[in-house]
Amino acid sequence: MRSPTIRDVARRAGVGVGTVSRVLNGSAMVREETRQRILAVIQELGFSPNLAARQLSGGKTWTIGVISPYFTYPSFVERLSGIQHVLDGSGYDLVLYSIRTQEQLERRLHQILTQNRVDGLIILTLGNCEQELQTYKPDLPAIMIVEDAVQQYPYIMIDNREGGRLAAEHMIQYDHTLIGFIGDERENSLHLYATRQRFEGFQDALNEAGLPCVDEWCLFGTHSQQSAYQMAQALFQQEDRPTAIVTSSDTMAFGVLAAARNLRLRIPQDVAIIGFDDIPHAAIGRLTTVHQPLFEGAKLGAEYLLSWLAEGSIPDDQRATVLPLEIIQRETV
Amino acid sequence: MRSPTIRDVARRAGVGVGTVSRVLNGSAMVREETRQRILAVIQELGFSPNLAARQLSGGKTWTIGVISPYFTYPSFVERLSGIQHVLDGSGYDLVLYSIRTQEQLERRLHQILTQNRVDGLIILTLGNCEQELQTYKPDLPAIMIVEDAVQQYPYIMIDNREGGRLAAEHMIQYDHTLIGFIGDERENSLHLYATRQRFEGFQDALNEAGLPCVDEWCLFGTHSQQSAYQMAQALFQQEDRPTAIVTSSDTMAFGVLAAARNLRLRIPQDVAIIGFDDIPHAAIGRLTTVHQPLFEGAKLGAEYLLSWLAEGSIPDDQRATVLPLEIIQRETV
């Protein structure tokens, strides 16, 4: 059962395909009467224009690509959700590309670009692909939601170093002097280094307060509660242990929290813990954390992209956005 | 900077477009020498075939649609991840449709189908759209990962009623006689009723054990920790309270857990709690729960779909899959 085509509609309405196309695209002037007649036929036949044909002739794909590593992590899900929120009803579909390695990133990107697969791209945290974009399709609208400023594309970011500093300062403000750090790997195949930056900010704060940064208390593992749990477990069992832990993410923080609870440490009396991100779960877990606008930032990115697509250009004031950070004091500090 | 087309490749290789097309599709016989020459040019030009053109002429979109309500819930993210896992590298892209209401579902579906947007569909939990599919595109390959058996399409499900029963029986086995139930709404606009079924299984178990099912202990709210937290909070403060709570999902269970902790109830001595789903977070939260193969089930669905697409038909033994359930005893019962 073939779907009806624009020609079927035209014939049935007794007009030419051009006219149908016009009402479809709302563009030109069509006599109201004709327009109504065509609309009726469209309705009757349950017609909607074939996307591929539309793409091929119009040059527009009506799809936005989202490239993301680790899209199952709560922080990425939040961002995805923000993007989906604005795409929904915009006429654009969302194609999700999940990436795990640098090589995969390049391959995918090459493919997407040369295939003319999308009208625009939202790239989550992968700042290291400008080269690829520039060589294959330099003027494809793309927004980067990244960990660090980028050269050629509009970006949306937070100041990770500042965030690490904020977290440490918060602990210091609560009179902690023995402060550790637990995070995920500082180096990895995708050149993600939010953790490194947050850790640097952490060190800055300690230095400025004249506090020592104890190497044995700064632990790095993989991005998972399990990993944080194990590191914290070991750390807490030492004679000499910190009274406060700054973490690189809420996920890690929950692992630390679990370890502390398991050892019957009271929180925050025996050990204070602060997270980073403020994922939805943080609120109910009563986790004190550094809030970053995950959903909002992604939403903003999607809005910028859509207006870029609509206007054909992006205003300068949307090229570099640094979102505010905020400490959310709950019950773990 | 226009991407190179098949014609560019043909010209540069000194052959006709037909030949290029042949090597692109691996299909026909091309002299090895010619083939190598063409491959080299393709490489050199960084050419890859335009998707839209390919779709239009070939009738294949090389994209799979995934339709999901609430895709940010951990259980859906897990399934998405399972799907992405098999699609990755298969040549198919994943378009994500997030749906919130029945009306939206119908509108989207209509669009997707008449637009010829996808080669196949994986529909998460939304069993109530067979009609739509049948009328607009009865032979589009579609797999349903659902809450209850479906008529016209291959489906993958678990026995929710059985799951509810298992959970209750687990409590009974641990000598509980005062058992409550906390879940999300039993009726909703998308006709999702896993909770209702789980609750029925719960009732079955109580009945069979000769235990009363106390109405005041069976509470239903929205699908969120907050909601569960509030209901549990109220419940636990009553004189007369259950010693065990069966929940409709891990998410709800964590809300209940939080409420219990907040009231200094010991777990599982004062109150035992069992979840449902076994989302990743359950393991680290040490939550006892009913495990369902979220990732695996979705992975299976995607595999079935791809082979359907490849073979042109789906074997009978893949049309009705009921996945096993399993109690994971951890520390909350």
Added chain:
DNA sequence: CTGTTAGCGCCTTCAG
């Protein structure tokens, strides 16, 4: 205002 026509880039016969 509206019908007609020429592509968009690729795949698929159909001759050679």
Added chain:
DNA sequence: CTGAAGGCGCTAACAG
């Protein structure tokens, strides 16, 4: 084995 030609469904430019 390989080049040429038609058509997929739609948009856009051009006549009327």
